Amino acid sequence: MDEFLTLLTQTHKLLAAASDEAMSRHGVRIGQNLILEVLWETDGLTPGEIASRSRLPITTPTIVNTATRMEAAGLLTRRRDPNDGRLVRLYLTDRARAAQRPIQEARRDLAEHATATLTDEERLHLRTALTKIIQQLTAEAAETDREG
Amino acid sequence: MDEFLTLLTQTHKLLAAASDEAMSRHGVRIGQNLILEVLWETDGLTPGEIASRSRLPITTPTIVNTATRMEAAGLLTRRRDPNDGRLVRLYLTDRARAAQRPIQEARRDLAEHATATLTDEERLHLRTALTKIIQQLTAEAAETDREG
DNA sequence: CAGAAGTCATTAGCGTGCTAATGAGACGGT
């Protein structure tokens, strides 16, 4: 059933657009969310650390590019690590910290709104199904790693 | 539950990566699939027609950009409509037509593999849930249209 | 202590998708 791929892509597209629009109202774009989530938790990490701590897999170059835009937008500052000249540490500005609550609320509201017509049971089933799919696909990637 | 947005994003990311890899083995990239699906059905459409016929919402500029890459890759040719100089019609090459079966099979296989650990009931629930979410989000967009 | 090897961030270059601006062509009204 190829339909399933289309359904999931469309769902993601709609949710991403809605999420971007909601976060834009607080001066943050959707791609910046991953970085913010990690730095809200632990400030002053390096791009590599952020990439490995993120809940979603993301590459270091993407972190660097996005961080550059965030710096321009006044959301964070770069500072070289005094003990190791290779490292660059990213620190959130007050503005980025102030955005934490409204953005997290906006995303929670969006998730609730999107699933408003589902029963509790359906929401549970959905989460279960997505988790199983992720496991299936990441298990395969791990296997390839082992072989490679 | 913001978790839900993350779960869905990750699922989409894994599926998109796997799909792109599978299609790449047949000389087609994932972004080209929407155009191919429409032209396999009806060859010689214009970018605007493809955009409106696609199962997934896509803008005309995206069609045009992707079509340019597909032209360079020898997947389609552009021809001006003889009756209306504004229109450009896109025609698939033999190569693009030959790719239809293997690509559709690859995508079907991927969908089956990804959902291999789900029961039939879980697959049904998943589809129902995604459909409900899409309806909820597109209903809102339609409302905004009416207001605007 | 010097040079090789490893570990970082960054840059380069690509694909995908969007909105807004542009320009060519068709068409309706006068």
Place this chain on the structure above:
DNA sequence: ACCGTCTCATTAGCACGCTAATGACTTCTG
């Protein structure tokens, strides 16, 4: 027949994500 309007594709410019290449800095080894 002309001119404004509408309808197209296209271009410009942006965000986001990836891989591969680069360059700076550390660290290990002889």
